[in-house]
Amino acid sequence: MLATLLELFPAPFGYLHLSPVAWIATVILKTIGVPAELTTRDAAAGYCLLDLDGVHYLVTHECTGIVAAFIVTAAIIAYPTARTQKHRGLALAIPAVTLFGVLRLVVLGVVAQSRPEWIDVFHVYIMELVTLAFAIFVFVYWIEEFARR
Amino acid sequence: MGPAMRKASSFLVRFLVIVVILFLLWSFLSQLYLSSLVVVYNTIASTTVKFAVYGGSLAAVYHGLQPQPMILLLRGNDVFFMNLLIAPSLLLSTRLGSLRSHLVWIASVTGLIWLGHLVSLGFGSYLVIWDFVDSLGPGQSQDIALRVEDLFPRAT
Numbered sequence: 001m002l003a004t005l006l007e008l009f010p011a012p013f014g015y016l017h018l019s020p021v022a023w024i025a026t027v028i029l030k031t032i033g034v035p036a037e038l039t040t041r042d043a044a045a046g047y048c049l050l051d052l053d054g055v056h057y058l059v060t061h062e063c064t065g066i067v068a069a070f071i072v073t074a075a076i077i078a079y080p081t082a083r084t085q086k087h088r089g090l091a092l093a094i095p096a097v098t099l100f101g102v103l104r105l106v107v108l109g110v111v112a113q114s115r116p117e118w119i120d121v122f123h124v125y126i127m128e129l130v131t132l133a134f135a136i137f138v139f140v141y142w143i144e145e146f147a148r149r
Numbered sequence: 150m151g152p153a154m155r156k157a158s159s160f161l162v163r164f165l166v167i168v169v170i171l172f173l174l175w176s177f178l179s180q181l182y183l184s185s186l187v188v189v190y191n192t193i194a195s196t197t198v199k200f201a202v203y204g205g206s207l208a209a210v211y212h213g214l215q216p217q218p219m220i221l222l223l224r225g226n227d228v229f230f231m232n233l234l235i236a237p238s239l240l241l242s243t244r245l246g247s248l249r250s251h252l253v254w255i256a257s258v259t260g261l262i263w264l265g266h267l268v269s270l271g272f273g274s275y276l277v278i279w280d281f282v283d284s285l286g287p288g289q290s291q292d293i294a295l296r297v298e299d300l301f302p303r304a305t
Contacts, residue, residue, distance in 0.1 A: 125172070125231070129168055129172065129231070129234070129235075130165075132235060133164050133165055133168065134161075136160070136161070136164060136239070137158070137161040137164075138157075140156065140157040140160045141153055141154060141156075141157035144152070144153035144154075144156045144157060145151070145153035145154075
């Protein structure tokens with residue numbers, strides 16, 4: 001349902017998730033010395049343009065790890081526990097996974113800048129698996145800390 | 150570090166170790182897996198679309214659009230099969246009690262995922278050809294576009 005909402009209404013997700021995540025990642029990239037420029041003009045359409053030293057990268061929702069946020073949100077809502085614990089879980093998981101999305105973009109930016117030949121492997125495989133692993137970690141932590149109480 | 154964080158961290162480490170091992174295995178097994186899907190799909194599906202593996206990539210072979218079959222090479226297709234790594238890694242890093250439970254679960258889940266991939270090949274063949282036709286410019290191979298609409302009708 002969350003994925004369908006993203007497909008049907010990309011603009012709110014673009015303004016509330018994609019743009020801020022890509023913007024914070026760009027600020028961090030600049031801080032660590034990566035020459036990055038971000039254009040958020042098309043965020044409502046579901047993408048931003050990240051310029052890394054003259055090479056343009058299309059940053060889409062998928063690049064920000066939003067799917068992992070959907071998975072952990074769905075898992076928390078579906079888990080049989082009290083509503084208060086679910087609220088706590090969402091308050092913990094959504095910011096955590098979103099922050100991880102920032103980290104993911106920073107890593108991809110650094111790889112794109114320093115080892116462009118590795119960007120596909122990192123983008124398609126490694127960061128996908130690591131992002132999902134982090135989402136599962138957050139979910140397991142929530143179960144152990146809150147949901148079973 | 151509290152007990153909850155300790156449990157979650159150890160789960161994360163187990164999961165990452167297992168998924169890395171499976172990922173390395175995957176680089177050898179992906180061809181075999183892809184071939185198994187292609188063979189079964191080509192045996193049971195219609196003759197309009199067949200799949201083949203060319204140089205490690207999946208290729209959709211469309212018959213009836215041109216005098217010769219039209220081949221579209223689908224690069225990076227194995228990313229769709231990554232759930233084959235995730236599901237067994239999740240099951241192996243979860244404490245289920247016995248080895249037999251792990252094996253039964255892994256076999257069941259992998260079988261279901263394989264079936265899902267087989268079905269997605271069928272749907273994927275439609276999506277790929279529509280995507281190809283939509284990317285054609287005005288005046289570019291419009292005869293192919295018309296044949297596609299005829300052979301692969303879109304829901305209205």
